[in-house]
Each structure stands twice: as C-alpha cells, then as structure tokens.
Amino acid sequence: MRASHNAPVPTAPPSADATDTDEALMLRYAKGDLGAFDRLYARHELAVWRFVFRSVKVQAVADDLLQDVWFAVARNAARYEVKARFRTWLFTLAHHRLVDHLRTAKHHTSLDASDDDARTLADTLVADSGFGPVRQLQSREQAAALIAAVEQLPLEQREAFLLQAEGDLGVQEIAQATGVNFETAKSRLRYARASLRQHLKEFV
Numbered sequence: 001m002r003a004s005h006n007a008p009v010p011t012a013p014p015s016a017d018a019t020d021t022d023e024a025l026m027l028r029y030a031k032g033d034l035g036a037f038d039r040l041y042a043r044h045e046l047a048v049w050r051f052v053f054r055s056v057k058v059q060a061v062a063d064d065l066l067q068d069v070w071f072a073v074a075r076n077a078a079r080y081e082v083k084a085r086f087r088t089w090l091f092t093l094a095h096h097r098l099v100d101h102l103r104t105a106k107h108h109t110s111l112d113a114s115d116d117d118a119r120t121l122a123d124t125l126v127a128d129s130g131f132g133p134v135r136q137l138q139s140r141e142q143a144a145a146l147i148a149a150v151e152q153l154p155l156e157q158r159e160a161f162l163l164q165a166e167g168d169l170g171v172q173e174i175a176q177a178t179g180v181n182f183e184t185a186k187s188r189l190r191y192a193r194a195s196l197r198q199h200l201k202e203f204v
Helices: 022-030 034-056 059-075 086-104 115-126 140-151 155-165 171-178 182-199
Strands: none
Touching: 022 034, 022 086, 034 059, 034 086, 034 140, 034 155, 059 086, 086 155, 086 171, 140 155, 140 182, 155 171, 155 182, 171 182
C-alpha cells in the first residue's frame, strides 16, 4: 500500500462492465483473487485518504488510517455480502476507524490547500444543494478558504459533507455509514452547506 500522499492525482473512472463493478471485484477478492483487491485499492484509495485526512489533518495519521481501513476490508472479505454499494460499505469502515481514532487522539495541524484539493469539495456545493451555484474556484486563496471553512464545521456536519464530497455517497448511504437516520443525515448536510456558503459568500 502506498505510504504517502504528497501530490494525489485522481485516476480515470472505472469501467461500466458488470464484471468490473466494485461489488464483483470484492466478491472475487473474497474468493482469493488478489488482483481484484489491487484494482479496488487503486480505484478508491485517494477518496478514502482524502476523507480521513480532512478530518485528522495530519498526513502521517491519514496514511496509517488508510492502511487500517484496507486491512479491515481484507479482514472482512470472507463475510462480505452485496447489501449496498461497495463504496458505502468501504466508507462505513472508514467512518468506524475514524471514530475510534478521534476518541483517543488529539489533532491540530492545518491543511496546505491547493486548487486541486478543493475542487471536489466545490463541486459538491452545487449538487442538490438548494443554495444556488458556486463559482468555479479560480485561485489558491479561494481553495484555501474552502478547505478552512470545511475544517470549521462541527465534526458530524464535516463528516457528512466529506462522505458526499469525497465518498460520493447519497444521503441514505451517509445515514447508513454513520449509523443515523435519513433525516439526521440530511440535516447535517443542509447545515454544512449553509455554513460553507456563509463562509464563502465573498466568492459566490
């Protein structure tokens, strides 16, 4: 597994072939296909890392948590069943590992934001937000402002927003991953978006 994420670069989206879905790959891995695991890891590594990194804010800790999440995938492979999207299951594991870490650890360093780091988050502000469009980020200052605003969100709101922004999860999937009901997850997203737009109103 990759140990460092100094300059993460998004990869191309996976094939739509039914035999190449995340769920099919996970079932193949559960039967001993190590290549299927490698493909899943390559496909989702960056999103999981960004999710935990934006919560713990320390690269070395995020790297460790990333490995813990994928070790959990390996440990639970034999019991894996297709009851939801693999991505939902994966980010549920990430959520549990993150909660365990935050219960015992202190974290305090800030992010060095870049345009690329913030672009995925910016895209999510306009998706089903009900708050109108947000202009495309055009400067490092805007990117830094966005990530700083995300850092200031209450933990539950930040996690819900990042599960959508980085995990590409819907509201029901966020509720499932975090163990809350649909309305609670929806409210956390709504408040997160409202707060972010307030912080970023000068760029709108």
